[in-house]
Amino acid sequence: MSRVRRTTLAGGAVGWLFAAPALTAIAVFFFLPVAASILLSFTDFDVYAVASRSNLRVVGLGNYTRLADDALFRTAVRNTLYFVVVGAPLSIAVSFGAALLLHAPLTRWKPAFRAALFLPVVTTLVAVAVVWRYVFHPRSGLLNALLALLGVGPVDWLGDPRVAMPAIVLMTIWKNFGFNMVILAAGLLSIPERLYEAARVDGAGVAARFLHVTLPALRPTLVFVTVMTLIGDLQLFAEPYVMTQGGPAHATLSVVLLMYLEGFRWWNMGYAAAIAVALFLAMLVPSLVARAVGTRPEVA
Amino acid sequence: MSPGVQDATAGCVRRDYALRRRVATVLVHAALAAGAVLTVLPLVWMVSASLMPTGEASAAPPRWLPSAPTLAHYRELVTRLDLARVFANSLGIALVTTIVSVTLNALAGYAFARLRFPGRDRIFAALLLALVIPGQLGMLPLFLMLRGLGLVNTYLGVLVPGLASIFGIFLVRQYALGIPQSLLDAARVDGAGELRVFWSVVVPLCRPVLVTLALFTFMGTWNDFLWPLVVLSDSRLQTLPVALANLLGEHVQDTELMMAGAVLTVLPVIGVFLALQRSYIEGIASGSVKQ
Numbered sequence: 001m002s003r004v005r006r007t008t009l010a011g012g013a014v015g016w017l018f019a020a021p022a023l024t025a026i027a028v029f030f031f032l033p034v035a036a037s038i039l040l041s042f043t044d045f046d047v048y049a050v051a052s053r054s055n056l057r058v059v060g061l062g063n064y065t066r067l068a069d070d071a072l073f074r075t076a077v078r079n080t081l082y083f084v085v086v087g088a089p090l091s092i093a094v095s096f097g098a099a100l101l102l103h104a105p106l107t108r109w110k111p112a113f114r115a116a117l118f119l120p121v122v123t124t125l126v127a128v129a130v131v132w133r134y135v136f137h138p139r140s141g142l143l144n145a146l147l148a149l150l151g152v153g154p155v156d157w158l159g160d161p162r163v164a165m166p167a168i169v170l171m172t173i174w175k176n177f178g179f180n181m182v183i184l185a186a187g188l189l190s191i192p193e194r195l196y197e198a199a200r201v202d203g204a205g206v207a208a209r210f211l212h213v214t215l216p217a218l219r220p221t222l223v224f225v226t227v228m229t230l231i232g233d234l235q236l237f238a239e240p241y242v243m244t245q246g247g248p249a250h251a252t253l254s255v256v257l258l259m260y261l262e263g264f265r266w267w268n269m270g271y272a273a274a275i276a277v278a279l280f281l282a283m284l285v286p287s288l289v290a291r292a293v294g295t296r297p298e299v300a
Numbered sequence: 301m302s303p304g305v306q307d308a309t310a311g312c313v314r315r316d317y318a319l320r321r322r323v324a325t326v327l328v329h330a331a332l333a334a335g336a337v338l339t340v341l342p343l344v345w346m347v348s349a350s351l352m353p354t355g356e357a358s359a360a361p362p363r364w365l366p367s368a369p370t371l372a373h374y375r376e377l378v379t380r381l382d383l384a385r386v387f388a389n390s391l392g393i394a395l396v397t398t399i400v401s402v403t404l405n406a407l408a409g410y411a412f413a414r415l416r417f418p419g420r421d422r423i424f425a426a427l428l429l430a431l432v433i434p435g436q437l438g439m440l441p442l443f444l445m446l447r448g449l450g451l452v453n454t455y456l457g458v459l460v461p462g463l464a465s466i467f468g469i470f471l472v473r474q475y476a477l478g479i480p481q482s483l484l485d486a487a488r489v490d491g492a493g494e495l496r497v498f499w500s501v502v503v504p505l506c507r508p509v510l511v512t513l514a515l516f517t518f519m520g521t522w523n524d525f526l527w528p529l530v531v532l533s534d535s536r537l538q539t540l541p542v543a544l545a546n547l548l549g550e551h552v553q554d555t556e557l558m559m560a561g562a563v564l565t566v567l568p569v570i571g572v573f574l575a576l577q578r579s580y581i582e583g584i585a586s587g588s589v590k591q
Contacts, residue, residue, distance in 0.1 A: 014494040015417030022408035022464035023423070029460050031430070033438030033445060040441055101332050106325045115577060116336035119343065122573040122580070124523045126541035127565040130548055131346045134555055139360040142345055148361070174339065179584060186585035235434065238525045242545055256436060256526075263440050264530050273440050280437045287432060 041273035050267055063274035073275065075250050076258040079165060083254065084233045087169040092222075092229060094173055095180035102181070103188040114185075118178035125175065129242035132171045133158065136243070158244050161251035168239045168252055176232075180225045187221035188214070223290050230286040234279065255279050343566070350374070350559035357555035373560035382536075383543065387564060390539040393455060393528075394521040397462040402514045404464040409472025410502050414484065415494075424473070427466045435461065436526070443530055453534045462521055468513050475509040476502065512583040515576055519569055540565040 041063055048055035067073050098117055102110055120128065135142045136157035144154045157167040191214065199209045215222075237256040240246050246253035246261075255275060263272030345364070349357035350373060352366040377383040411417070412424050442461065443452065451457035479502065487497045503510070525541045532538045535546070544561050551557050573580055 012417045015411045015415030015420060018411035018415060018494075018498070019408040019417070019420075019423075022404040022469060025404060025460075025463040026427075026466060029442060029463065030433075030438055030466075033440075033442035034433055036441035036445075037438050098332075098335060101328055101335075104328050106321070106328050107332065108329070113332045113336055114581070115574070117332075117339050118581065119570065119573075120339060122519060122569050123343070123566045124541055124569060126523075126525050126544055127562040128342070130544060130558055130562050131342055133548075134349070134357070134558070135342050135345070137358070140358045140362050140555075142341065142362055145362050174342070178339075182581055182584045231434075235436065238541075241525075242548065259436065260526070260530075264443070269440050269444070276437050276440065280434060283434055284432060 037273045037276055040270055041277050043270040045268075045270035045273075047267035049269070059270070063271050064278075066271065067274055067278060072250070072253070073255075073258060076253045076255045079251065079253055080234060080236060080255045082165055083169060083172075083236050084230055086166075087172055088226070088229045088233050090169065091173045091177055091233075092180060092225060094177040095225070096184055096222075098177060098181045099184035099188060102185050114182070117181060120175045121178040123175070125238045126242055128175060129171065129239050132174075133243045136167055136171075159248055161247075161249045164244055164248060164251045168236075168243065171243070172233075172236075172239060176229075180229065183225055184218070184221060187218050191217040223293075227286045227290050231283050234283050255282075346559050346562050346566070349556055350563045352556050354554070354556055357559065358553070373554075373557045374564070376557060377560055377564065381547065383540075383561065383564060385536065386538055386540055386543040389455075389537060390522055390565075391568075393458055393539060394518050396455075397459055397521045398514050398518045400459070400463055401465060401468060401517050402510055405468030405513065406472050406503065406506065406510060407498065408464070409469045410476045410498060410506075412469065413473045413476035414479065414481075414502075427469065431466055431470070439527065439530065446531065452531055453537060455537065457531045458528050458537075458539070461527060462517070465517075468517070471509055471513055472506060475506050479505050508579070511576075512579050515572070515579055516583060519572065522569055 042058055042060055043049075044057050044059045044062070046055075101107065102114055102117075107113070134140070138144060138154050138156045138159065141157070143157065147153075147155070155163055158164055195213050195217065196209055199213050204212065235256055236254040237260065240252040240254055240257050241260075244252045246257050256279065259272050259275040259279065262268045262275060345362075348365055351369040351371070352363070353368055353370055354372075356363055356367060412420060446452050446457045446460065451460070483501055483505070484497060487501050492500070522539075523541065524539075525545075528539045528542050529545070532542060535543065538546070540561075544558075544565055547561055548558060
């Protein structure tokens with residue numbers, strides 16, 4: 001009895017001691033700044049406040065009403081939404097196609113193909129963005145050289161505001177599609193073979209089996225992949241930072257890039273905090289929609 | 301139908317099926333090969349261009365192979381541009397972050413799974429809710445806070461947000477839930493203290509999840525850009541991605557030099573990936589990793 005008691009009592013203290021270092025780090029360096037960020041977004045913290053806190057004023061929702069009128073912010077939102085709405089479906093389609101090819105029973109050398117297709121995922125985003133800056137070069141770039149073989153004239157990928165964002169979408173698909181490909185391939189692998197056999201017995205062809213077996217069975221995985229991709233894409237930053245600095249003519253200015261510029265270049269910290277809060281709210285939308293539609297993403 | 305005709309029809313069907321199968325095999329492999337080549341091409345060109353004599357990588361139309369391979373650009377990066385130091389910064393920061401964060405996450409993950417303490421379940425539920433909060437949200441106040449503490453432009457400052465992670469705690473907890481209680485009890489009956497139980501029972505049993513966590517923490521820290529960019533303006537403390545982005549500002553015209561810098565940045569992570577491919581891909585496939 002006394003022994004059991006001792007263990008439970010000690011267990012309580014030990015549990016706290018084990019969890020405390022991580023919880024302290026997270027509380028001090030994550031929760032505290034997050035809470036402060038929301039408060040900061042109600043102030044006019046700027047370069048003068050950096051010098052002396054006496055220049056700090058509470059402006060209520062002032063930063064948020066300013067956001068609504070800010071042409072630059074609206075451009076950033078439009079660009080980011082373009083990136084998300086055009087980029088995410090294309091990216092998932094490429095991942096899905098690649099996963100189906102990898103999964104096909106006829107396919108040989110699967111590990112080699114998978115490793116090659118997955119390789120860009122592990123690379124450093126900044127480094128490959130630097131590489132793609134040259135790949136997109138209108139005269140000496142690889143992309144235009146390949147397109148010339150197909151008879152497509154030279155495109156000024158990063159210099160023309162109409163194609164700069166599509167170029168960034170293209171680069172991002174190349175960088176990321178392997179990630180979803182691996183998740184979708186694992187999903188395909190977990191579909192029981194007997195479902196396909198039953199469909200075959202019922203006379204279902206390849207297309208019918210895809211529509212009535214593969215797609216429904218893969219629905220939770222597809223929802224998970226979609227939610228994660230949308231959330232990730234909303235945070236677009238390094239690609240435009242490295243390849244275009246948000247140009248030409250603000251065509252690739254993203255929300256996070258604007259937050260970085262406002263906060264860390266121009267020291268409009270209060271205003272930048274409002275941008276960060278707005279971004280956070282936007283990032284909640286995909287998970288909430290998925291939940292409303294009735295399919296919870298597999299992992300939080 | 302005579303047996304002969306039946307045989308002939310069956311033969312036709314079989315031959316037709318075999319032919320279709322062969323065509324499908326060729327098509328599937330052609331598509332995969334084309335995809336793999338297009339995927340790898342920019343990386344191959346990066347390596348090739350980094351070995352070209354100055355000016356050759358900006359020739360039009362582009363050249364695929366160096367006329368006379370040279371390591372001059374790597375030499376310039378290491379000697380004149382001090383990239384060896386930057387490389388060491390990246391390596392040190394990634395290693396320290398990995399060791400500290402895997403240790404803290406393992407201790408906490410195990411505590412949340414197997415030790416009872418007041419408030420445990422409520423705290424864990426709160427942590428799970430907080431998984432949706434992006435790192436950028438706290439970045440501005442964190443910067444101001446570290447500025448107040450004099451930690452901007454220090455190694456410690458860049459490490460701080462990575463010391464522990466909610467997702468890491470979550471991962472270890474899920475795994476530690478599967479440890480048989482009898483093993484923990486047996487160790488305690490043998491008189492092992494709680495730290496000893498953790499170190500000699502829990503850690504070995506959780507090895508697979510700890511390896512995955514270490515791998516992803518290392519790669520994530522090595523590849524991270526926004527926070528190091530914000531907190532490290534002193535070029536002597538910078539990590540490779542930050543140094544590379546800055547280098548681009550001054551050396552945009554030196555294509556070969558930039559490609560050598562990109563190779564130095566990317567090669568270690570590609571090496572780690574190729575060496576530990578199975579853990580890496582299984583980690584993602586099981587949905588246990590956020591990008």
